[in-house]
Amino acid sequence: MSDGQGGALLVIxxxxxxxxxxxxxxxxxxxxxxxxxxxxxxxTDTAARIRILPGGAGANAACWAARWGCADVTLLGRVGEDExxxxxxxxxxxxxxxxxxxxxxxxxxxxxxxxxxxxxxxFLTDSGAVLRISRADWSxxxxxxxxxxxxxxxxxxxxxxxxxxxxxxxxxxxxGVPVSVDPASAGFITELGVDRVLAAVDGAAVLIPNGDEARxxxxxxxxxxxxxxxxxxxxxxVVTLGAEGxxxxxxxRVTARVxxxxxxxxDSTGAGDAFTGAFLAARLAGADxxxxxxxxxxxxxxxxxxxxxxx
Numbered sequence: 001m002s003d004g005q006g007g008a009l010l011v012i013x014x015x016x017x018x019x020x021x022x023x024x025x026x027x028x029x030x031x032x033x034x035x036x037x038x039x040x041x042x043x044t045d046t047a048a049r050i051r052i053l054p055g056g057a058g059a060n061a062a063c064w065a066a067r068w069g070c071a072d073v074t075l076l077g078r079v080g081e082d083e084x085x086x087x088x089x090x091x092x093x094x095x096x097x098x099x100x101x102x103x104x105x106x107x108x109x110x111x112x113x114x115x116x117x118x119x120x121x122x123f124l125t126d127s128g129a130v131l132r133i134s135r136a137d138w139s140x141x142x143x144x145x146x147x148x149x150x151x152x153x154x155x156x157x158x159x160x161x162x163x164x165x166x167x168x169x170x171x172x173x174x175x176g177v178p179v180s181v182d183p184a185s186a187g188f189i190t191e192l193g194v195d196r197v198l199a200a201v202d203g204a205a206v207l208i209p210n211g212d213e214a215r216x217x218x219x220x221x222x223x224x225x226x227x228x229x230x231x232x233x234x235x236x237x238v239v240t241l242g243a244e245g246x247x248x249x250x251x252x253r254v255t256a257r258v259x260x261x262x263x264x265x266x267d268s269t270g271a272g273d274a275f276t277g278a279f280l281a282a283r284l285a286g287a288d289x290x291x292x293x294x295x296x297x298x299x300x301x302x303x304x305x306x307x308x309x310x311x
Contacts, residue, residue, distance in 0.1 A: 007147020008072035009065050009280055012168055013058015014130040014154045015077040015087050015100065016109040020269060020308055023048040024117050053308035054090040055111060056130070057184055058152035060270045060309040064277025064299055066095035067311040070284055074099060076142065078133040080108035094310060101137045103129040119265035119304060131158035138164055140171045147284055149177055150276070153184030156200045157192055166200065173203055180206035181234075182276050183213045190216065198233060207234035208276050214239045223247060224254050238293055240275050240300070242268070246293045256290035261301035270309020274299040 023046055062075040074097040079087050081102040091098040109128040115121045133155065143149065149172040155165040172179045181201045183189060189197050194217055201207060207230055209217060214226035214237075223239050224247055231237040231249035239247040241260075248256035278299030282292035303309070 006284060006286075008074065008145050009062070009070050009148050009150065009284060010074050010076065010142060010146045011058050011062040011065075011150045011152070012076045012133075012155065012165065013061070013150070013152025014056035014109055014127075015054075015059045015075070015079050015091075016056035016111050016130070017083065017087075018053045018055035018111050018113055018269070018308060019050065020053060020113045020115060020267065021048040021050045022115040022267060022307065051307060053310065054087055055113075055270065055309045056109065056152075057154060057182060057270075057273050057309075058150075059087075059091065059096075060273035061150060061152070061182070061277040061280070062096045063091070063094040063310045064274040064303070065281045066277075068278040068281035068295065068299060070277075070281040071095075072145070073097065074142070074146075076133075076137070077101070078103055078129045078137065080106060080129050083108040090310075099142070101133065103132055106132055113267075113269045115267045115269065119268050121267065121269045127154070127158070130154060131161045133164050134160045135164050135167050138167055138171075140175075143172060143175055143177055146172075146177055148280060149179045150280055151179060151181045151204075153182050153197075154188070156184070156197060157188045162200060169203055178205035180204060180208060180276075180280065182272070183207070183209045183217065186210075186212045186216050189213060194219075201234060204234050205236060207231075207237045208240065208272075208279065209237070210240045210242070210272055211244075224249075224257075228253050236289055238279065238289065238296070240272050240296070242271065242300075245297055246275070248289045248293050250289065256293065258290060258293040258297055261298050263301035263304050265304035267307045268304050269307075271300040271303045273309055274303035274311070 227249035245260040275296035279296035
């Protein structure tokens with residue numbers, strides 16, 4: 001995506017019903033990384049504050065892009081027939097044009113997000129209709145007027161949805177529309193295999209992994225080294241590091257280290273999606289990669305102060 005590219009943003013990705021359960025039963029002295037953070041007493045109750053919210057990495061990123069000033073954002077996704085109206089309403093309220101394919105056979109994807117006392121989240125994922133999106137749901141005309149295409153990496157983890165993602169990527173490249181990919185999930189990358197994921201993102205202009213995903217995709221422990229290596233495969237790679245900010249790597253070298261914005265975190269769900277949405281909005285408005293990454297960090301800091309993955 002060149003500076004000043006302009007145009008609309010098209011996101012293809014997951015639309016999810018999130019069940020966010022925030023539990024605060026752990027002693028405050030327990031540090032991040034302690035295995036007790038994800039342990040619950042068995043056979044009894046654990047008090048939690050639970051909310052049902054619209055979510056999904058692709059949908060969240062689209063909403064944050066709209067929040068960050070992108071005036072024309074469209075989301076293509078697949079949802080259960082019975083929840084299509086509810087998700088459309090929330091997307092429109094966030095300033096996103098929904099292109100939702102109703103599925104009469106599979107339910108909307110559902111994620112249970114367990115949010116611990118440090119605001120870190122663990123996901124239990126039922127992909128439902130998300131991975132049933134197919135080539136039949138795509139038309140090259142969806143790229144009319146589009147300045148950038150963003151693909152949620154969750155589409156890569158099933159044959160049917162991966163075919164759609166690759167077809168959309170090829171269509172965009174044929175039109176000269178740059179494409180970004182968020183690898184989405186270290187757990188799913190492990191299941192699919194690093195080589196297959198890297199092959200799937202071949203031809204993308206921008207890759208936006210988090211630190212764990214970047215390390216997994218490269219086998220390198222230092223996120224800066226991982227970012228540089230990935231940017232030899234995808235020319236612009238931006239690695240998000242949560243409370244440590246972000247790294248920008250271009251064509252084999254780290255070109256910027258972006259400082260984090262301070263925040264009082266209550267829920268880290270969707271922070272990476274917020275980064276992605278704001279980063280893409282800034283790029284479409286003409287910002288360079290480092291400036292756009294700073295906007296992404298600012299959005300991520302805002303995201304962790306609210307419950308759920310949407311602004």
